[in-house]
Amino acid sequence: QKEVEQDPGPLSVPEGAIVSLNCTYSNSAFQYFMWYRQYSRKGPELLMYTYSSGNKEDGRFTAQVDKSSKYISLFIRDSQPSDSATYLCAMISGGGNNRLAFGKGNQVVVIP
């Protein structure tokens, strides 16, 4: 079993719809969770960073963490064509090791 599982998609939605992305993980040592957005041929950019279980909102984006189920989610409300990108989940353990574990990324296409 891979440390981080993320369905690669692609996921196509009409403009204005809610996009729902998720990752599952197997290592209970993961304590810090991130979502990155990556446009084609560009480097990933940080979208959300969360530590505790629960929800974190930033504009149209909501990150959700459920540590008991080892499950994290990203929701994009009122999706726009500019949201079309690949979304990667990432996580770090709470120990001294600073290595990030990434999901494979989920390609999202928002259709105007």
Add this chain to the structure above:
Amino acid sequence: DGGITQSPKYLFRKEGQNVTLSCEQNLNHDAMYWYRQDPGQGLRLIYYSQIVNDFQKGDIAEGYSVSREKKESFPLTVTSAQKNPTAFYLCASSDGPKTVAFFGQGTRLTVV
């Protein structure tokens, strides 16, 4: 502006040649990383360095080498021993354990 600069953006290499990818950061981050990204495979860690003059192998270090002589610089050499070097290479840095990583814009390496 603070950030991570990778150069060149595109690089072509003949089989059997070594090539060096540049990564420079002015964020004053201690840790730096090199990832390789292939379609459908997500990000795979090649090498990382948590401090100057020290670095560790990642998951796919064979055929690659790095140096960390200065805090701001972490060049990656793709050697002729790397059997399948065509890929998108991403450099990242972070401020230390349990902190997020920031990425450069990547270098697309193609072997011709």
